[in-house]
Amino acid sequence: MNRSFEEDRQLLSRCFSGDRKASETLVRRFSGLVYRSVQYTLMAKNVSFDIQDLEDLHNTVFLKLFEQGCKKLRQYQGKNGCSLASWIRMIAVRTVLDHLRKKGVDAMVWQKKRVPLEELPELKADDVEFGSQIEKAEQERLLQDSMQRLPPRDRLFVKLHFDQGLSVAEVAEAMHLSIGNAYTIKHRAIQRLKSHVASATNYTPNL
Amino acid sequence: MKIPCPDEERLSDYLEGRLSEEDRSRVEEHLSDCQRCLEAVVVTKRMVGDTDRFELDPVPAEVTESAVQLVTSQGTMSCGTLMEKLKRSVKNTVSKISDTLQVGPWGRWQPAPVRGSKKVASDDLVCLRVPFKGIDTEIEIEKTGSNKAHIRVKLPEAIKRTEGVRVTLKAGEREIASSLFDGGYVVFEDIPFGHYSISLAKDGLDFGTYLFEIKETLHGGR
Numbered sequence: 281m282n283r284s285f286e287e288d289r290q291l292l293s294r295c296f297s298g299d300r301k302a303s304e305t306l307v308r309r310f311s312g313l314v315y316r317s318v319q320y321t322l323m324a325k326n327v328s329f330d331i332q333d334l335e336d337l338h339n340t341v342f343l344k345l346f347e348q349g350c351k352k353l354r355q356y357q358g359k360n361g362c363s364l365a366s367w368i369r370m371i372a373v374r375t376v377l378d379h380l381r382k383k384g385v386d387a388m389v390w391q392k393k394r395v396p397l398e399e400l401p402e403l404k405a406d407d408v409e410f411g412s413q414i415e416k417a418e419q420e421r422l423l424q425d426s427m428q429r430l431p432p433r434d435r436l437f438v439k440l441h442f443d444q445g446l447s448v449a450e451v452a453e454a455m456h457l458s459i460g461n462a463y464t465i466k467h468r469a470i471q472r473l474k475s476h477v478a479s480a481t482n483y484t485p486n487l
Numbered sequence: 488m489k490i491p492c493p494d495e496e497r498l499s500d501y502l503e504g505r506l507s508e509e510d511r512s513r514v515e516e517h518l519s520d521c522q523r524c525l526e527a528v529v530v531t532k533r534m535v536g537d538t539d540r541f542e543l544d545p546v547p548a549e550v551t552e553s554a555v556q557l558v559t560s561q562g563t564m565s566c567g568t569l570m571e572k573l574k575r576s577v578k579n580t581v582s583k584i585s586d587t588l589q590v591g592p593w594g595r596w597q598p599a600p601v602r603g604s605k606k607v608a609s610d611d612l613v614c615l616r617v618p619f620k621g622i623d624t625e626i627e628i629e630k631t632g633s634n635k636a637h638i639r640v641k642l643p644e645a646i647k648r649t650e651g652v653r654v655t656l657k658a659g660e661r662e663i664a665s666s667l668f669d670g671g672y673v674v675f676e677d678i679p680f681g682h683y684s685i686s687l688a689k690d691g692l693d694f695g696t697y698l699f700e701i702k703e704t705l706h707g708g709r
Binding site: 300302303307311312314315316317319320321324325331334335338339342343346355356357358360361362364365366367369370371373374377378381432433435437439440444446451454455456 | 494495496500502505528530533544551558
């Protein structure tokens with residue numbers, strides 16, 4: 281996978297000019313990557329699938345790239361150094377997720393997601409017994425409302441960590457934060473969430 | 488107002504740390520409110536960083552072949568048309584599948600430009616009309632035993648034009664058998680169930696390839 285950008289660009293140029301051999305080369309070069317990406321995404325979403333589904337989605341990705349005179353393929357620029365492989369992998373992932381969404385496998389939303397057990401105490405105000413004060417649905421609405429009040433960066437952190445289940449280290453890596461900074465954001469976001477929930481329920485927790 | 492979704496290159500640049508601070512903030516602002524993009528980023532991030540978490544199967548050769556044929560045959564018809572035809576063809580085929588002997592194209596979307604129609608003559612015999620370029624053929628697949636079948640490629644018409652036409656049976660890249668039409672038909676005997684392709688060619692001129700699968704199904708199964 282150490283092909284140069286120049287090599288990929290030359291291959292793309294030949295594809296754009298209608299060179300079938302080049303199109304074939306491109307498909308063969310990235311077929312494995314697309315197949316694995318499709319598989320991984322389906323597994324990550326806990327969706328049952330068979331070999332036929334893999335083939336269909338694999339082929340859908342390549343059709344998407346080449347249809348309408350390589351319309352999608354022509355969008356690749358690589359101007360910041362993005363490799364063709366990284367770009368195609370992201371397209372494969374998105375294609376599968378969009379397909380699942382159309383099929384009714386909804387995107388996981390905040391209120392339906394699991395919160396890691398070890399994090400639950402942090403989300404609950406120390407002395408507040410949520411269950412006894414407000415209904416569960418109301419808790420969820422409150423949490424969502426509170427989430428929307430967080431600054432975008434904090435909200436993204438909370439979604440990646442609590443909603444999507446990435447570890448703090450993984451979130452730090454994804455958001456290019458130091459571990460220390462990631463924990464600071466986490467702590468701050470939780471405090472803000474607690475504070476908002478408390479004020480909405482007229483309760484003053486010990487912060 | 489919601490910011491339009493960043494394209495795939497921008498999301499990759501974000502994940503791989505190639506954006507300026509300003510661009511990074513813009514993407515993060517979008518991700519904090521867009522579940523679609525958030526999930527794409529999370530799945531990709533996990534995949535890149537943790538390839539051992541799932542055991543992933545390598546791509547089967549026939550899947551790559553089907554994509555190659557799908558992509559390289561696009562010149563003859565628009566992609567949407569091609570996809571619709573492929574889906575329709577497969578849907579029709581599946582609806583006529585025998586209960587005991589199942590012969591179907593590779594995948595739900597048959598990738599080759601050659602498509603066949605099928606009738607089920609008996610539980611153990613399936614006949615397919617497969618038009619190659621300029622040559623109409625009939626392919627009979629007859630179950631001859633457990634996990635085995637005869638494949639007959641017949642020429643119901645235009646026999647004269649097929650002089651020197653070679654029929655090749657392949658499993659993936661591997662050639663199983665190849666023969667010239669003799670007496671209007673070619674038989675491949677005791678072929679194990681599986682994925683195959685039949686190609687017709689004459690003097691280096693390719694008449695097309697038909698991809699199909701022979702498999703046993705349980706009574707009452709699909």
